[in-house]
Amino acid sequence: MNEVMLCPGDVTLAQWRAVYRGAAVRLNPECAKRVAESAAAVARILAKGAPVYGINTGFGKLASVRIGDDDLARLQRNIVLSHAAGVGAPSPVPVVRLMMALKLASLAQGASGVRPETIALLEAMLAKGLTPVIPAQGSVGASGDLAPLAHMAATMIGVGEIFIGDARLPAAEALKQADLLPVELGPKEGLALLNGTQFSAANALAGLFEAELLFQSALVTGALSTEAAKGSDTPFDPRIHALRRHKGQIEVAAALRALMTGSPIRASHLEGDARVQDPYCLRCQPQVMGAALDVLRQAAATLEIEANGVSDNPLIFPDTDEALSGGNFHAEPVAFAADMIALAICEIGSIAERRIAMLVDPALSGLPAFLTPKPGLNSGFMIPQVTAAALVSENKQRAYPASVDSIPTSANQEDHVSMAAHGARRLLEMAENATAVIGIEWLAAAQGVDFHAPLASSEPLEAARACLRRKVPTLADDRHFHPDMERATALVRLGALVADAGDLLPEVA
Known part of the structure; x- marks a missing residue:
């Protein structure tokens, strides 16, 4: 457009x-x-x-x-x-x-x-x-x-x-x-x-648009992490989610199934794997990401209404030549929407970081420690996981609801305020933090799948892995890690994960 x-x-x-x-x-x-x-x-x-x-x-x-x-x-x-x-x-x-x-x-x-x-x-x-x-x-x-x-x-x-x-x-x-x-x-x-309310609304909408891309990208890396850990796809069975009835949860489970369909790694898991249940970061993706999807959609509905409204004061009514003074400028709807977006961004990054932590732990993933062929001599993904943890904690601190705060202004004439501007303005930085977490997960999940060669994953997930490998080779021995993380995060930001997944991902708005 x-x-x-x-x-x-x-x-x-x-x-x-x-x-x-x-x-x-x-x-x-x-x-x-x-x-x-x-x-x-x-x-x-x-x-x-x-x-x-x-x-x-x-x-x-x-x-x-x-x-x-x-x-x-x-x-x-x-x-x-x-x-x-x-x-x-x-x-x-x-x-x-x-x-x-x-x-x-x-x-x-x-x-x-x-x-x-x-x-x-x-x-x-x-x-x-x-x-x-x-x-x-x-x-x-x-x-x-x-x-x-x-x-x-x-x-x-x-x-x-x-x-x-x-x-x-x-x-x-x-x-x-x-x-x-x-x-x-x-x-x-x-x-x-x-x-x-246009400044608050613009920042909230920008946060929503970045959260959309973040959400969809995290579904792809979540599926790829499940493949890397040879996790079960039973938790994504549609019958489970139909009984819960949440629309977002149902759609996320369907997306994860579609992303993993036809995977030889998935087929190999069905033969002789003794694990009965996976950690929540894999098993509960539909519940967590589905709830995030529902919350983002509610915020989107509120912001679409706000963006089409008139919020200055007084308002002029030419048919009666009246100027009516009211309170449409109060941005409480935007503040609530921004808080919801912040919560969703925070949780998308939080569960992704737990998947990274799971992948680097050989007791949980079944993969080499810290995803390196020579642990001890090499540290592999040890510190990228720490970086992801730091970013997630920063987002947790920022996710405290802004709308519950108020401070009187204008000599107490304006005695209750929304804090919508502050609540909305933090969203881009929060989304950037979470995007870096997804970039790190992409690196870790692709590295984990590399260990399963010659088995491969599904067609859409192999496309995601190939996209990354064109910029970042498999990690054999330790090297300067920062450029790898920068390249992966830049690709996430550009929508590379979403482009490769085609029409398999649910839309936020």
Whole structure:
């Protein structure tokens, strides 16, 4: 999908995924009428002369302060400049682009009072590759992602910095290079731009999309580890899972069976193996990974709704010329979804690390100690397993639910917050940790299967092993291990395991 046309309110997760992966963005032109009507409604509301929050009043605790007509443009500029108070490293460009697209789709629904020219500038910045520099920290996920979105809005008025490719330029200069003019914000526009959940939602969606790939990759390495340990496939029998009734568990068991079908190693296991039961890391893959799948799907459903919603405040209703103040900016749904994704990522990595630990233990795997032909002289996979354990423990520490935290802000006006931004922002790093664990498991499982030669595994699992072996040869004697791990992890990140498995793997969303 090279280009996505945003139809606000009806954008699919596949389209948001494409935006995150770099697809161009175009707004459905049919939105123009609703946008113009919303902006006109703001003008009519102002003409009535009554105080209306965010349009001719102060903000937050200062909502009771009435602002004169001559200062309305300055009011909107001031809120952007004062709220652009984030700290930390710049957010990743793919996440910021996704945030901009989410904001574009929200504003274009005609409930925010933003003028067509302001929306056109945001769309043009996306089209021309102008990505605002957004400090990653500073949002508590309520009253909107104020600081991150204010940094985005600031670049639209020529303040702050913008990435164009690898260059980091002052916003005014970047706009000029792209033949774009900064916008002078009208009534309500500054507040509409920086109020909303788009930063939290973009980070949560990015985490979801990385977790999808992680989940599917881990099914392949889990099957390959089962082959390496000559584990039983009886626990994947469909009759077992039909009695439990969980959809994800049933689908994972089916995927594992499909991945292992036709394996000569599997056939050899049926003859004379005295083991009755395997460790849980093999036997309970459908239960653990199936639960992760169900949780990821629930998070995906929540985030798809959020991505198609309008979450700024107040909201404009042109049919009655009303500006209704509510709390759609509170990101609790996103916080819960992010927590669920974090739990799934953590458990996917955790059970994979246990499989690595099982493979290096000759008492459990039946393979040479630490998967080396000459244990003692060589340490083999001893320390890669330690690295996997370290990454899993780091993810456990990060997986504590963010949504159960709250801290009052804005002089207690905003007395309960979601922490969605923090909860969502950790997901990419957690996914990266777990991806490295899966890369290590791929190395270990392939090494284990190598010991069974001349027996081979199934066609899809042999394809996965061959893919790895094109980059990383079998480990005979100890060598510098880090490059092997880097190559394997890079392949996981690129989706090589999923590509080789074809249509055998369940989809998250």
